[in-house]
Amino acid sequence: MIQQIKSYLNFLKNSSNQHGVHSPFVYSLITKCFYDKKKYVEYEILNQYRKSLLENKNFIEVTDFGAGSRVFKSNKRQISKIAKTAGISPKRAKLLFRVVDYFQPETILEIGTSLGLATSAISLGNKAAKIISLEGCSKTQEQAQLQFQKSNFNRENIKFINTKFEDYLLNCQLNTEHCQLIYFDGNHSKKATLDYFEQLLPTITNETVWIFDDIHWSKDMEEAWEIIKNHPNIKVTIDTFQWGFVFFRKEQEKEHFIINPRKNFSTYIFQKLKI
Numbered sequence: 689m690i691q692q693i694k695s696y697l698n699f700l701k702n703s704s705n706q707h708g709v710h711s712p713f714v715y716s717l718i719t720k721c722f723y724d725k726k727k728y729v730e731y732e733i734l735n736q737y738r739k740s741l742l743e744n745k746n747f748i749e750v751t752d753f754g755a756g757s758r759v760f761k762s763n764k765r766q767i768s769k770i771a772k773t774a775g776i777s778p779k780r781a782k783l784l785f786r787v788v789d790y791f792q793p794e795t796i797l798e799i800g801t802s803l804g805l806a807t808s809a810i811s812l813g814n815k816a817a818k819i820i821s822l823e824g825c826s827k828t829q830e831q832a833q834l835q836f837q838k839s840n841f842n843r844e845n846i847k848f849i850n851t852k853f854e855d856y857l858l859n860c861q862l863n864t865e866h867c868q869l870i871y872f873d874g875n876h877s878k879k880a881t882l883d884y885f886e887q888l889l890p891t892i893t894n895e896t897v898w899i900f901d902d903i904h905w906s907k908d909m910e911e912a913w914e915i916i917k918n919h920p921n922i923k924v925t926i927d928t929f930q931w932g933f934v935f936f937r938k939e940q941e942k943e944h945f946i947i948n949p950r951k952n953f954s955t956y957i958f959q960k961l962k963i
């Protein structure tokens with residue numbers, strides 16, 4: 689926890705907004721997507737999806753595959769609590785929707801479905817995209833599928849796959865056509881993150897977008913993020929604290945950005961704290 693607070697203060701100090709960003713690609717992403725203030729009708733659908741899960745007081749027996757929970761002590765968990773703690777936040781879900789809407793990837797891989805809070809944002813961002821979403825816990829995934837049905841989402845383009853990530857990535861034949869955008873949001877450990885990173889490298893193209901969740905969750909994850917940033921195939925990275933964006937655009941200079949997705953937040957906080 690202390691490490692996370694330190695990392696966040698560091699982030700606030702070092703992050704900026706679009707000013708001083710010379711890359712047109714990154715500038716456009718920040719101004720047209722990150723800071724897009726339009727009230728999309730899809731936001732209401734996302735809210736309803738979340739609300740329904742938060743009202744669900746049923747319990748399920750989950751199998752924990754990841755780096756462990758800092759919240760739950762037992763494997764018998766209430767749906768509403770899983771939605772509150774393990775899923776993407778409302779703000780990030782909107783941002784994820786905008787990112788998918790902005791890039792319009794035709795194929796998307798989500799590593800870590802949980803209750804489908806992020807999957808719903810992804811699928812609304814590009815309704816025609818083919819989406820694969822991986823989840824190891826069958827009971828949790830069942831709930832995601834139920835919620836998709838209940839919310840009348842178009843499920844034709846979404847393949848929910850119940851698998852251990854390791855098994856799927858090792859045995860599947862994913863190639864450049866399958867993963868124009870990948871959202872890495874499961875097993876937040878250094879080793880697993882770097883393993884998935886290496887296993888998925890053969891699928892990259894110049895346009896591929898990768899988003900790593902929780903890059904500052906632990907010292908371990910921060911180390912993984914540093915290794916990813918320094919990989920020779922990586923050209924541009926954007927650290928938004930919660931997420932690390934990765935781009936492979938050969939035409940760009942290698943450059944790392946630290947961008948606060950809340951436009952003037954850092955300046956505001958540091959003025960308040962008089963730092």
Ligand SMILES: C[S@@+](CC[C@H](N)C(=O)[O-])C[C@H]1O[C@@H](n2cnc3c(N)ncnc32)[C@H](O)[C@@H]1O
Nearest residue numbers: 753754775776800802805806824852853874875
């Ligand atoms: C943080 S949650 C995903 C949240 C979801 N993307 C969202 O924003 O709503 C991570 C999920 O990954 C699953 N998971 C973690 N490690 C796994 C592994 N090695 N194989 C399969 N599933 C795993 C967990 O069961 C959990 O449901």
